[in-house]
Structures are given as structure tokens and as C-alpha cells.
Amino acid sequence: MSEVMVRAEGVHKRFGRHEVLKGITLEVRRSEVLCLLGPSGSGKSTFLRCINHLEAINAGRLWVDDELVGYRQVGDTLHELRDAEVARKRTEIGMVFQRFNLFPHMTALDNVAAAPITVRGQRKDAARDAARELLGRVGLGDRGDAYPSQLSGGQQQRVAIARALAMEPKLMLFDEPTSALDPELVGEVLDVMGGLARDGMTMIVVTHEIGFAREAADTVAFMDDGVVVEAGEPQATFDAPRHERTRAFLSRVL
Amino acid sequence: MASDSPAAASRVDRPEEIRAIPVRHPGRWVAAAVVLLLVAIAVESVATNPRFGWGTFADFFFDPRVMRGLVLTLELTAIAMVIGIVLGVLLAVMRLSPNPLVSAVSWIYVYVFRGTPVLVQILFWSFIAALYPRISLGIPFGGPELAGGSANGLITVFVAAILALGLNEGAYMSEIVRAGIISVDEGQTEAAQALGMTRLQIMRRIVLPQAMRVIIPPTGNETISMLKTTSLVSVIAVAELLYSVQLIYSVNFKQIPLLIVATVWYLIATSILSVGQYYLERRFARGAARSLPDTPLMRLRRLLRARANPAGDAG
Numbered sequence: 001m002s003e004v005m006v007r008a009e010g011v012h013k014r015f016g017r018h019e020v021l022k023g024i025t026l027e028v029r030r031s032e033v034l035c036l037l038g039p040s041g042s043g044k045s046t047f048l049r050c051i052n053h054l055e056a057i058n059a060g061r062l063w064v065d066d067e068l069v070g071y072r073q074v075g076d077t078l079h080e081l082r083d084a085e086v087a088r089k090r091t092e093i094g095m096v097f098q099r100f101n102l103f104p105h106m107t108a109l110d111n112v113a114a115a116p117i118t119v120r121g122q123r124k125d126a127a128r129d130a131a132r133e134l135l136g137r138v139g140l141g142d143r144g145d146a147y148p149s150q151l152s153g154g155q156q157q158r159v160a161i162a163r164a165l166a167m168e169p170k171l172m173l174f175d176e177p178t179s180a181l182d183p184e185l186v187g188e189v190l191d192v193m194g195g196l197a198r199d200g201m202t203m204i205v206v207t208h209e210i211g212f213a214r215e216a217a218d219t220v221a222f223m224d225d226g227v228v229v230e231a232g233e234p235q236a237t238f239d240a241p242r243h244e245r246t247r248a249f250l251s252r253v254l
Numbered sequence: 255m256a257s258d259s260p261a262a263a264s265r266v267d268r269p270e271e272i273r274a275i276p277v278r279h280p281g282r283w284v285a286a287a288v289v290l291l292l293v294a295i296a297v298e299s300v301a302t303n304p305r306f307g308w309g310t311f312a313d314f315f316f317d318p319r320v321m322r323g324l325v326l327t328l329e330l331t332a333i334a335m336v337i338g339i340v341l342g343v344l345l346a347v348m349r350l351s352p353n354p355l356v357s358a359v360s361w362i363y364v365y366v367f368r369g370t371p372v373l374v375q376i377l378f379w380s381f382i383a384a385l386y387p388r389i390s391l392g393i394p395f396g397g398p399e400l401a402g403g404s405a406n407g408l409i410t411v412f413v414a415a416i417l418a419l420g421l422n423e424g425a426y427m428s429e430i431v432r433a434g435i436i437s438v439d440e441g442q443t444e445a446a447q448a449l450g451m452t453r454l455q456i457m458r459r460i461v462l463p464q465a466m467r468v469i470i471p472p473t474g475n476e477t478i479s480m481l482k483t484t485s486l487v488s489v490i491a492v493a494e495l496l497y498s499v500q501l502i503y504s505v506n507f508k509q510i511p512l513l514i515v516a517t518v519w520y521l522i523a524t525s526i527l528s529v530g531q532y533y534l535e536r537r538f539a540r541g542a543a544r545s546l547p548d549t550p551l552m553r554l555r556r557l558l559r560a561r562a563n564p565a566g567d568a569g
Contacts, residue, residue: 091450101445115449
């Protein structure tokens with residue numbers, strides 16, 4: 001079992017003629033929490049979406065747990081993975097979205113139990129029991145019967161976290177999980193995420209919450225214009241940023 | 255009332271309820287009177303004009319031939335809609351396929367079947383034997399034949415009617431289903447993908463159930479519309495409701511009463527379908543609204559309970 005969970009080498013991503021990622025190189029170790037910060041449009045979310053192959057990269061290499069993302073390498077040639085193989089690899093990576101993306105036609109409990117039943121073929125009652133436990137873990141044990149529209153934003157996002165955890169992922173990706181929340185609801189979501197970090201989950205978090213990054217992150221990385229400008233320990237990086245662009249960004253958000 | 259002192263202000267000083275004189279709307283009363291007058295004239299004329307033939311209407315309303323026609327109309331509607339819906343889902347998924355050829359075939363199908371009158375299509379299918387006298391199953395391009403028969407034997411007028419109505423409906427349903435699928439937020443597919451679901455699983459478990467909310471209301475309209483469109487197959491002598499009454503009045507020449515028989519049966523059938531549509535829409539609205547409104551039946555029951563137990567309302 002390798003010590004490195006995610007490895008990126010010179011990752012490039014183009015949308016048409018617009019290059020969004022211009023060579024991302026970084027490593028995330030097992031149980032590490034990496035916070036990606038930077039101005040909007042800097043490519044943070046795109047990079048996150050490349051990690052579970054929601055976007056295919058155009059150049060460079062990307063590994064999760066020592067396996068190439070989206071491709072199989074035979075000698076010097078790359079073969080695209082088939083849809084089923086891509087889907088199977090995604091089961092090991094949980095993702096939480098800015099706008100929750102809960103399934104509105106299912107109760108909170110069924111949202112959490114859906115993938116274990118559909119993808120893993122678990123028995124319904126077993127999956128529901130596990131889902132009930134997970135909802136309890138995010139503090140929503142009594143709201144299993146509620147539909148997403150009956151929950152607050154913070155509660156919806158906590159259900160979304162439980163839904164991702166139901167597949168027992170080895171890596172969790174958070175794409176601005178608190179950006180769509182009212183300020184007074186941000187805390188409850190960050191609390192759940194902090195708990196996950198303490199339990200040893202490997203996490204990559206795109207966020208604007210400097211406070212959370214300072215407390216929970218092992219590493220923070222600043223992205224700007226498709227590259228990682230600066231990365232390091234949160235304390236040192238926030239207090240004494242080395243790069244001009246990092247300083248400019250921090251002075252705007254702090 | 256002088257309530258300037260702090261003590262007075264801290265009392266319960268809720269202001270008096272407003273009791274204003276409501277605005278009069280004389281225009282509404284005039285409009286109501288005019289409408290009422292027109293309705294009275296219409297009712298009087300319907301009741302006193304002997305040529306409506308209400309006696310004949312009553313004689314033939316439950317006539318076995320009319321009943322058989324009604325059953326056939328309902329059968330045609332049901333079978334044509336089933337074909338239409340299945341074909342519609344298939345065509346919609348094909349249209350959204352990444353394969354350009356598959357997508358183009360779906361587009362051309364809809365173009366042809368939606369772009370021509372259904373009456374023309376009905377006639378076409380009834381004369382299909384002139385185009386293909388023999389229909390067979392086997393190896394194409396001149397290979398051996400496994401099974402087959404004469405087109406006239408296989409495609410009876412009933413089959414021709416079903417084919418015409420169902421294939422035409424498929425074109426309309428495909429657009430309805432496609433609109434439903436497109437209406438589901440992209441984020442839903444992404445979330446399902448991130449959980450490791452495959453394309454088929456996402457379509458079945460996530461996208462289609464949500465698309466149903468958009469698909470059901472127009473499908474209900476299509477079903478009601480289909481019920482009426484079946485009357486067109488009377489031109490190829492399928493003895494559905496309209497053709498049944500036509501057969502009767504071609505003998506007794508009481509056209510008006512018999513057309514009213516058909517009209518009333520069509521109205522009854524569409525009314526029943528409308529009620530079904532209401533409950534079906536409710537079923538698929540789950541999760542869309544915070545709470546579903548009561549059905550008329552539930553409201554009626556509550557009203558009756560309140561009537562029976564007025565003391566309960568006193569509190």
C-alpha cells in the first residue's frame with residue numbers, strides 16, 4: 001500500500017481553446033487533508049473534477065492510489081477505460097458538490113442508501129440500516145424521512161456527505177461545500193468535515209474558508225491561472241506567504 | 255386614547271381589527287346577469303327543441319353496439335398510448351445518443367411522423383397491402399423466409415389503426431420524454447456518476463423518475479387527445495365509438511341524437527382520464543414541493559367532518 005493517495009504530474013486541461021489547467025503537479029498522502037485555495041476561475045474545481053474523471057485531462061498524468069485515472073497504460077500507449085471501469089473506480093472516491101445535488105425524489109435515507117443498493121447490490125434493509133447510522137454520524141439521525149426540499153442547506157450538505165461516505169471511499173473530494181450556504185449554516189458542515197479529517201479520511205477540499213484550512217488542513221495549495229503558485233503548511237503559508245499572488249489573494253479574503 | 259405612559263404601552267395594546275366597507279363591484283353583477291340569461295336561453299332551446307331527440311338518445315345510450323364501440327375506442331387508446339410511450343422513450347434516448355447516426359434516425363422518424371397528418375397515416379396503413387402485398391420475417395436482401403403471410407391477412411383494419419395511431423404518437427411522445435430528460439439538472443447526473451453509477455443506472459434510477467414530473471402532464475393530455483383522435487379511424491371502418499353510432503344512424507337517420515350519444519361517452523371517458531391524471535401527477539410530485547396540497551376528496555371529507563362535529567371548530 002503506497003503512502004501516496006493522489007499524484008498529479010503536469011496535468012493540463014483545455015476547454016476548447018481555453019486552457020484551464022496549465023501543469024498541476026502535486027501529491028496528497030494517505031490521511032492527508034489538502035485545501036485548494038485561490039481566486040474563482042483559477043482551475044481548482046476543474047482539477048478536483050479531473051481526479052474522479054468527471055473531466056478527462058488533456059496532458060500529464062494523474063494517479064489515485066497508484067492507478068492511472070481514466071486510462072490504462074500498456075507499454076507507451078494509453079487506452080481509455082470503458083464506462084463500467086470508470087464507474088467502478090469512482091465508487092472509491094466520494095464527492096461533495098457546491099450545490100449538494102441531492103436526489104430530490106428520494107428521502108434523505110434513500111439518498112444515502114441509493115448507491116450501495118444500485119451499485120454495490122446491497123440488500124435494501126441492510127443498506128438502509130447503514131444509511132441510518134451514517135445520518136446519525138452527521139447529526140441527522142431523526143431526519144431520514146425528510147425529502148431534500150424539506151431540509152435546510154446545511155442539512156442537505158450533511159446528507160450529501162453521508163451519501164458519499166456510504167460507498168466507503170478512500171478519498172473524499174469537496175467542491176466548495178459551504179459556498180452555497182447561509183453564513184450561519186457553514187459551521188455545522190465544517191464541523192462534520194473536521195470530524196472526518198480527524199478520523200483519518202484523505203480529503204481534497206476546494207474552499208474559501210481560510211479558518212477551516214488553517215485548522216483542519218495538513219497542506220494548503222494556492223492556485224492561480226491554472227497553476228499551483230505555492231503550497232505548504234497552513235500556518236507558515238498564511239502567516240508568511242512567499243509569493244506575490246498568494247499575498248494579493250490573502251489580503252482580499254482575510 | 256392617551257397611552258403615552260410606559261405602563262400603558264406595556265399593556266396588550268393590539269390595535270382594533272379593521273372593519274371597512276368592501277368596494278362594490280357592479281360590473282361583476284351585470285356580467286353575471288348577462289351570462290345567466292344566455293345560459294337560460296341555451297338550456298330552454300335544448301330542452302324544447304324536439305329535434306335533439308332525447309328519447310332516442312336514451313334508447314341508444316346503452317345500446318350494445320355503442321358499448322362495443324366504446325370498448326374498442328378505449329382499447330385503441332390504451333394500446334396506441336402504450337406503443338407511443340415505449341417508442342417515445344426509445345426515440346428520446348436515441349435522439350440524445352452520442353452516436354450521430356442513431357440520433358439522426360430518431361430525428362428523421364419524428365420529422366416524418368409529426369410532419370404528416372395522422373388521417374393520411376391511417377389511410378396509408380390501411381392500404382399497406384398495395385405497397386407490400388406480402389409481409390415476411392427472414393434473412394433480408396433476398397435470403398430465405400422464416401415466416402410470412404399476406405399483408406391483407408396480417409394487417410386487419412384494427413391493426414392498421416393501432417399502427418397508425420401508435421407510431422404517430424411515438425413521434426410526439428419522444429419530444430415530450432426528451433424535454434423531460436433535458437429538464438433534469440446536470441448536477442444530478444454528475445452526483446450519480448461520482449457515486450459510481452453507470453449510464454443505464456443513472457437513466458433508470460435518477461433521471462427518468464425526475465423527468466416523470468415533466469413528462470406526466472403532457473402525457474395525460476396526449477392520452478385524452480388520443481381518445482378523441484381514435485374517432486379518425488372510423489374512415490377505415492374500424493367499429494369504434496363514432497363508427498358504431500354512424501352505422502346506427504345510417505339505418506335510422508337519427509344523426510343528431512346518436513352523435514350526442516357518442517359525444518357524451520367521449521366526455522365521460524375524458525373526465526375519468528382527467529381524474530386519473532390528477533392523482534398520477536400528485537404521485538410524481540413527491541419531493542418537488544415541501545408538502546402536497548390535499549386532494550378534493552380529502553378536502554370534502556374534512557368539510558363533512560367539520561359539519562358533523564361543529565363543536566370541534568369552536569376552539
